[in-house]
């Protein structure tokens with residue numbers, strides 16, 4: 515049985531049938547239907563940040579299935595759970611990614627103090643949070659410079675600078691990010707920032723096109739003290755190399771959710787508009803997206819089973835898969851709009867929400883343009899240029 519033939523459940527193929535991953539997926543779906551679906555519009559409008567739902571999802575195990583055990587990790591059940599969330603609400607799927615990613619950082623650190631202090635809290639959803647790695651990810655791939663600077667002081671570092679957007683935050687939330695040492699340019703430290711700490715200030719962002727209920731803030735570090743106990747890795751670069759495939763692959767859950775619901779939207783108008791929608795291009799038909807989704811799920815799930823694979827070929831495949839998923843999410847949501855016509859253009863219809871959410875999949879770091887640069891750089895390196 516493949517991930518595709520499992521249809522709505524999308525559980526990893528080798529744990530299909532009764533088992534922990536299938537159970538997790540069923541429990542996530544039930545909670546999404548009962549507690550997330552009624553909030554989706556308010557989340558989209560930025561009126562609600564669904565902290566309770568995120569905590570309950572954590573209680574079900576949604577933020578812990580991907581964490582390493584004895585040096586191996588499998589992201590497939592986490593991606594499947596995120597996809598189930600994303601079928602209902604793209605913004606919450608993004609918050610799921612934020613939480614999963616924070617847990618991924620904490621679980622992979624060699625800092626035993628930090629792990630003992632935070633892993634259970636983050637993996638269970640008792641403590642919520644996210645990741646401020648967009649700027650560092652762009653910096654590591656030569657797109658911009660690091661925005662946070664730090665200097666060594668007794669027992670830790672003092673950090674200054676601003677990150678323009680970090681999501682899944684609130685006054686008692688945490689997130690992982692990176693600063694550069696002021697006196698050693700190029701040397702970086704990855705750490706967990708505590709939003710409640712002195713010198714860390716959250717500032718509300720202007721309204722977005724979507725994702726407004728995601729607890730997204732600009733974060734100012736004004737000589738914030740970061741104790742050694744909250745350092746994930748110093749230097750950061752080898753740690754980033756270890757966690758980067760997981761960071762990127764987990765985003766597949768956001769894309770699958772949007773694509774799957776876009777297909778459902780196209781099919782839902784078939785009885786009333788099928789006679790005219792049949793004139794849309796073959797590649798804009800739901801069956802074409804189903805076939806594409808099956809291929810992309812199989813490809814992403816195969817990669818997600820081995821997130822520590824250190825080979826260049828694996829990394830290139832991860833980047834290429836992520837690029838395709840951003841483009842596929844936008845294409846599917848675009849086709850759903852064409853199928854729906856005027857009814858999808860109504861503000862209350864979810865087709866237009868799906869389109870706005872899909873653009874986010876394509877622009878969240880690593881954005882389409884960054885992924886293309888990464889692939890181009892990788893090819894040049896391989897060719898020795």
Ligand SMILES: Cc1cc2nc3c(=O)[nH]c(=O)nc-3n(C[C@H](O)[C@H](O)[C@H](O)COP(=O)(O)OP(=O)(O)OC[C@H]3O[C@@H](n4cnc5c(N)ncnc54)[C@H](O)[C@@H]3O)c2cc1C
Nearest residue numbers: 645646647648649678679680681722725730877878879881
């Ligand atoms: C709703 C939302 C939530 C996000 N959540 C997170 C998160 O949780 N963690 C995280 O690390 N990143 C987050 N980001 C950032 C996101 O991942 C991307 O980095 C961002 O969308 C831009 O990526 P890009 O590669 O297209 O860069 P570009 O848009 O090309 O931008 C390059 C640089 O231009 C500057 N810039 C552009 N527009 C602005 C602006 N309005 N204000 C300030 N500076 C600007 C910034 O320095 C930016 O890095 C979020 C963005 C949005 C819109």
